[in-house]
Amino acid sequence: MASNSRKTGVLAVATASVMLLAIYMLFFYLPPIKDEAGEVLSGSFRIFFFHMPIAIISYLAFGVVFAASILYLRDKSLKWDIYARSAAEVGTLFAFLVLVTGSIWAKDAWGWYWIWDLRLTTSLVLFLVYLAYTMLRKALEEPEKRARLSAVFGILGFISVPLSFFSIRLWRSAHPLMFGGNTGGSGGGLEGTALQLTLLVNFIAYFLLFLTLFSVKVQNERMEEELDSRRYAE
Amino acid sequence: MIRSFYIAAKDLKAEFRTKQMLNSMFIFSLLVLVVFSISFGDFLGDTEKVEKLAPGVLWIAFTFAGMLGLSRTFVMETENGCLEALMLCPVDRGAIYTGKILSNLAIVFLMEAVTLPFFIILFNYSLGIGTLLLLLLILFLGTFGFIAVGTLLSALTLGTRTRELLLPVLLLPLLLPVLIPAVEATAGILAGNSIGNLIPEIRLLAVYDLVFFVISHLVFEHVVSD
Amino acid sequence: MENAVSIRELSKVFGKTPVLKALDLDLKKGEFAVVFGPNGAGKTTLLKLISTLIEPTGGSVFVSGFNITEEPEKVRKEIGMLSHDSYLYGDLTAKENLHFFGKMYGINGQELEKRILQLLNEVGLATKADERVSTFSRGMKQRLSIARALLHRPSLLLLDEPYTGLDPGASLVFENLLKSPEFQGSTKLMVSHDLERGFALCDRVLILNKGKFVYDGFKVNFSGFQEFREKCGSMLT
Ligand SMILES: Nc1ncnc2c1ncn2[C@@H]1O[C@H](COP(=O)(O)OP(=O)(O)O)[C@@H](O)[C@H]1O
Numbered sequence: 001m002a003s004n005s006r007k008t009g010v011l012a013v014a015t016a017s018v019m020l021l022a023i024y025m026l027f028f029y030l031p032p033i034k035d036e037a038g039e040v041l042s043g044s045f046r047i048f049f050f051h052m053p054i055a056i057i058s059y060l061a062f063g064v065v066f067a068a069s070i071l072y073l074r075d076k077s078l079k080w081d082i083y084a085r086s087a088a089e090v091g092t093l094f095a096f097l098v099l100v101t102g103s104i105w106a107k108d109a110w111g112w113y114w115i116w117d118l119r120l121t122t123s124l125v126l127f128l129v130y131l132a133y134t135m136l137r138k139a140l141e142e143p144e145k146r147a148r149l150s151a152v153f154g155i156l157g158f159i160s161v162p163l164s165f166f167s168i169r170l171w172r173s174a175h176p177l178m179f180g181g182n183t184g185g186s187g188g189g190l191e192g193t194a195l196q197l198t199l200l201v202n203f204i205a206y207f208l209l210f211l212t213l214f215s216v217k218v219q220n221e222r223m224e225e226e227l228d229s230r231r232y233a234e
Numbered sequence: 235m236i237r238s239f240y241i242a243a244k245d246l247k248a249e250f251r252t253k254q255m256l257n258s259m260f261i262f263s264l265l266v267l268v269v270f271s272i273s274f275g276d277f278l279g280d281t282e283k284v285e286k287l288a289p290g291v292l293w294i295a296f297t298f299a300g301m302l303g304l305s306r307t308f309v310m311e312t313e314n315g316c317l318e319a320l321m322l323c324p325v326d327r328g329a330i331y332t333g334k335i336l337s338n339l340a341i342v343f344l345m346e347a348v349t350l351p352f353f354i355i356l357f358n359y360s361l362g363i364g365t366l367l368l369l370l371l372i373l374f375l376g377t378f379g380f381i382a383v384g385t386l387l388s389a390l391t392l393g394t395r396t397r398e399l400l401l402p403v404l405l406l407p408l409l410l411p412v413l414i415p416a417v418e419a420t421a422g423i424l425a426g427n428s429i430g431n432l433i434p435e436i437r438l439l440a441v442y443d444l445v446f447f448v449i450s451h452l453v454f455e456h457v458v459s460d
Numbered sequence: 461m462e463n464a465v466s467i468r469e470l471s472k473v474f475g476k477t478p479v480l481k482a483l484d485l486d487l488k489k490g491e492f493a494v495v496f497g498p499n500g501a502g503k504t505t506l507l508k509l510i511s512t513l514i515e516p517t518g519g520s521v522f523v524s525g526f527n528i529t530e531e532p533e534k535v536r537k538e539i540g541m542l543s544h545d546s547y548l549y550g551d552l553t554a555k556e557n558l559h560f561f562g563k564m565y566g567i568n569g570q571e572l573e574k575r576i577l578q579l580l581n582e583v584g585l586a587t588k589a590d591e592r593v594s595t596f597s598r599g600m601k602q603r604l605s606i607a608r609a610l611l612h613r614p615s616l617l618l619l620d621e622p623y624t625g626l627d628p629g630a631s632l633v634f635e636n637l638l639k640s641p642e643f644q645g646s647t648k649l650m651v652s653h654d655l656e657r658g659f660a661l662c663d664r665v666l667i668l669n670k671g672k673f674v675y676d677g678f679k680v681n682f683s684g685f686q687e688f689r690e691k692c693g694s695m696l697t
């Protein structure tokens with residue numbers, strides 16, 4: 001137990017330092033970017049450098065929920081449920097941040113808070129699936145039943161998200177966006193090493209942040225379980 | 235497999251005796267169509283607008299009416315402990331899931347088939363037989379996906395306190411990959427496209443149906459085990 | 461001869477609550493055993509485990525030689541269950557209910573028709589065969605659910621508190637059916653807190669308390685119900 005929290009402490013410090021580095025790079029290392037017409041993009045393009053890592057990590061978190069759910073159904077051990085619910089909680093936070101950063105960026109780039117962009121819409125769906133997962137957990141009281149049924153939903157939800165991606169893509173291709181070209185996500189000219197490096201450092205920073213939050217959450221849940229079982233023993 | 239048919243036949247026999255679910259689902263979907271038709275009243279003559287809106291309206295009507303039926307599908311089984319009786323029968327849990335899918339599919343598809351003529355009238359369509367068959371194909375593919383997930387989730391929400399509310403909350407986000415291509419394909423068909431133009435939609439619907447049927451079949455035992 | 465039921469080290473934990481603790485039990489073919497025990501002792505849980513409705517946490521159960529976790533479908537075929545629930549569909553007629561369950565157990569055609577007619581006669585519902593179960597009185601439902609449980613001629617009957625719901629008419633039908641030649645040979649495991657009736661029917665008495673068998677003996681060891689009650693009554697609280 002003690003060594004676990006020591007590890008988390010180290011992780012937290014590492015996360016904080018890499019995040020500071022990432023922010024520094026974002027504002028002082030990154031050169032100004034020009035679009036195809038040669039105009040300098042406004043500052044909000046910097047959002048992209050953490051918007052994308054956060055989005056990818058929110059998918060990753062749901063991947064953890066998926067894997068832990070399968071393992072739970074296989075051996076019915078509540079430790080997998082702890083991983084599943086912890087990853088889901090951190091994942092919800094990340095998915096929410098994707099939506100916030102995405103709409104700030106959209107507002108600045110196109111003047112709309114919301115655009116039905118492929119990635120942003122997929123993130124919205126992911127967020128809704130997470131939300132539904134949370135609602136399901138809240139509706140169930142008995143721990144084993146909750147673990148079992150939410151594992152089933154965690155599996156279905158994870159599978160539905162890529163299918164949503166494809167159907168949104170299909171839909172978007174039938175109704176192309178009215179405004180602007182494809183500035184979103186893929187970011188046409190990111191060859192520059194400075195850009196790549198900044199993106200990489202940001203990615204590592206948010207990955208570490210995920211790991212930290214996830215392990216803190218897992219530890220909390222474990223502690224609570226232990227309290228419960230002590231209370232039971234008395 | 236044959237026993238899944240026995241389960242479905244039993245469900246349908248009970249349903250057609252009272253027609254409770256079928257009637258309320260049909261009336262509900264009709265009401266949705268009427269409400270939308272009235273609220274679009276002014277531009278029902280404007281084909282371009284109707285073509286954009288009507289397919290979505292049709293699927294909203296079907297989805298919500300279908301959900302009404304789904305939330306009742308396992309209630310019949312719990313009334314006298316019948317679900318337990320089914321689980322005591324010498325069949326695997328997957329066969330129970332398949333049986334429920336068959337009966338739900340039959341009931342919801344019937345509701346849709348009865349609603350469709352009203353949709354065509356209310357939104358001033360005139361469809362040839364080829365178009366109609368194509369539309370039925372899309373209805374089937376979309377409805378199958380809806381039922382495959384909906385049946386599983388209706389069993390899953392059975393033991394929760396807020397069952398009626400929880401089912402749509404869980405179901406709708408998972409249905410997006412069915413609803414989008416279904417609406418798109420319906421719009422395409424109503425606009426006169428041939429099957430050749432609808433391949434991407436049909437492919438997505440088929441993949442969804444297959445994936446979710448197989449996965450749900452596999453996990454169903456965990457949903458009903460006590 | 462292989463035992464009808466063979467239970468080894470069977471345990472079941474719900475969450476963190478151990479409900480059954482390393483039970484061992486062998487039932488010979490044709491034996492009629494009754495399990496007494498206070499509320500919450502784990503009696504229903506025991507029957508649910510044997511009938512494959514729930515999975516054990518540890519240990520093993522064999523029914524007619526089939527392992528409940530490895531060949532659950534073969535096990536279910538052997539079992540007839542009578543519980544507090546009627547296991548009947550209200551919107552179907554008596555005959556339709558029996559038809560459906562008969563087919564689910566793999567009985568078909570002439571054979572099924574014959575058994576349905578015979579059972580409906582025996583439970584006194586022959587004239588009500590085509591009426592919907594939701595119109596039945598409680599006693600009629602109980603008699604039909606007895607017919608339902610016996611339809612596939614189970615070799616092992618699991619009876620969960622059969623008397624709690626049964627009215628006097630249904631109880632009589634039930635007892636007569638248990639004694640009838642078709643079911644004379646089947647093994648019976650009954651859970652009950654009606655001591656007197658349970659004792660009268662059975663050959664073997666078990667007492668389950670807090671997830672353990674605290675008594676296991678044969679009826680012939682007692683001179684009568686009075687003696688049983690005097691000796692074992694204290695184990696039931
Ligand atoms: N599905 C379940 N989840 C959690 N606890 C259960 C479940 N089923 C039974 N129990 C608990 O197991 C204990 C034994 O229950 P049961 O077998 O029904 O007792 P009996 O039939 O002897 O009265 C009770 O304390 C009950 O609360």
Ligand SMILES: [Mg+2]
Pocket residue numbers: 503504505
């Ligand atoms: Mg009980």
